Amino acid sequence: MSEITIFEDEEKALREAETILASSLPEDEPWASYYKDLVIRYRKLLRHTKQLVKMGDAMQSELARARDAAEFQATRDFLTLLWNxxxxxxxxxxxxxxxxxxxxxxxxxxxxxxxxxxxxxxxxxxxxxxxxxxxxxxxxxxxxxxxxxxxxxxxxxxxxxxxxxxxxxxxxxxxxxxxxxxxxxxxxxxxxxxxxxxxxxxxxxxxxxxxxxxxxxxxxxxxxxxxxxxxxxxx
Amino acid sequence: MDNLVVEATKSSPYISFDAGKGLLEIKGKSYPENAAKFYSPVFDWLNEYLDTVTDQAIQVNLEIIYFNSSSSKVFLNLFDMLDRAVKNGKKITIDWRYHTENDTARECGEEFMEELEAVKFNLVEIHEE
Missing domain, CATH: 3.30.70.270 (Reverse transcriptase/Diguanylate cyclase domain)
Incomplete structure (x- = not known):
């Protein structure tokens, strides 16, 4: 499947969040571990979203192909392929x-x-x-x-x-x-x-x-x- | 533990989870109106089963011809659950079965496979007789 490129903004946000994560966060602050958890979830969510969009696109293309084929069959004469x-x-x-x-x-x-x-x-x-x-x-x-x-x-x-x-x-x-x-x-x-x-x-x-x-x-x-x-x- | 059997409908797959054999099968199309609701008994059953099962080898067969986006999210959750179970010592193999001419199903299988770390995930091509 081709790479999904519609999530560039989200990719950029993730890179920035990971950069912040890599720099030292205060260890004893509750928000810091909360932030770390959020970044991990965001990373996973973004990955899943891309996968789901890819699969959804593939399924929709498949449906469109099937629909086109059905429409062709319904409107063509099978022997000559002229309109029926x-x-x-x-x-x-x-x-x-x-x-x-x-x-x-x-x-x-x-x-x-x-x-x-x-x-x-x-x-x-x-x-x-x-x-x-x-x-x-x-x-x-x-x-x-x-x-x-x-x-x-x-x-x-x-x-x-x-x-x-x-x-x-x-x-x-x-x-x-x-x-x-x-x-x-x-x-x-x-x-x-x-x-x-x-x-x-x-x-x-x-x-x-x-x-x-x-x-x-x-x-x-x-x-x-x-x-x-x-x-x-x-x- | 009771087996779980759900008959197929026009928009939902056949489900057969056999605790004795350790064989879990989902087969058909999956575009139920409410995927979370439809699959919730599956997750309930699986949670209970994974709690009780010890060293039985578990075979998961999925043969999904067509599925909607909600179902694919459900499958991601399912695989996530199985992946974690393997990390906790369960023996699980997933076979993602697709028909030769169904490129989309194969590609989706590849996509799911990338997501998994521990569980064994096979892409199995089914040839038409």
Whole structure:
């Protein structure tokens, strides 16, 4: 454990008291033995205090680490380490409130991996998992820094894009779609070409918008993208 | 002399002091609301025991995963008491047991060890099965 240095004043006081103790104190004065006793107690108390502070600090750091780890586990998707469903919904809710307050648009993009069931069926779940992880990396690297991405469940992902109007959101979705489609995903079963379809919903400044209506709108757009042939963005 | 057994709660450890075997164990977490009150029966028992025991070897096992500041002060007092008992001729060994991955518990054990002069104090690493 690192040395505690917050007791410099007390250390100094102890050194001074010990200096006085080392000089000759009158032996037959009651206060002198009382003083000596006090110095001994003070020395011990200071030593104990430093030990207790050190141990308390260590325990508190340990608790903070445990709390951080628990929070991470509670908010992340275990496979992809993206935000999990409840965390990204929480973020969406907060961003809706913020965009209402600041009167700024907010877009939601729902993406779904095309024919993902086939990947699992043909190559097995381990390959499927590897594909989801690679897609997650590409999603993370292609969004803007203030966008948030989460795994909504299965092969469905959500991007929350604050301040993003409809056109910008479609453009963002298009960029993400291209990053997924332009290079195959390299797996233990060889390179697999993977594409995704995206549905975009934008909340302008209508006060009626809520989490459910935004998700419903993005979902409807996603199904349109699927119907129109997949590997595309519908807004 | 009766044994002392206190069952663990969410915030306090399991305590088992066996006078016949000379085995004193405290195990678990220790952050009771009032540490002085919680441990006072322990000190009462120990005082009586140390008064009666003669040449029996006493083994003290402590396995505390997490403890608050009040508890660490209580442990300092406990070790102080045991240290004095050894200086008065008792045979006491303290094992401070900690799990491999619990660096904090190990560091705290080292901290307690520095405080002791006479009593034998071992840091014992427990490996997960």
């Amino acid at each position: 469903r409840s965390a990204i919904l929480g973020i969406l809710k907060a961003e809706i409130a913020r965009s209402q307050r600041e009167n700024r648009p907010l877009s939601l993009i729902i993406g779904d991996v095309d024919y993902f069931k086939k990947v699992n069926d043909e190559y097995g779940h381990l390959v499927g998992d590897a594909v989801l992880r690679e897609i997650s990396e590409r999603l993370k690297s292609s969004i803007r820094t203030y966008d948030q991405v989460g795994r909504f469940g299965g092969e469905e992902f959500i991007i929350v894009a604050p301040g993003c109007a409809s056109d910008d959101a479609v453009e963002l979705g298009e960029r993400v779609r291209a990053v997924i489609a332009e290079n195959p995903v390299y797996t233990s079963e060889g390179p697999l070409s993977v594409t995704m379809s995206f549905g975009v919903a934008t909340y302008g400044c209508a006060a009626t918008a809520d989490v459910d209506s935004l998700i419903r709108a993005a979902d409807e757009a996603l199904y349109r993208a699927k119907r129109e042939g997949r590997n595309r963005v519908a807004g």
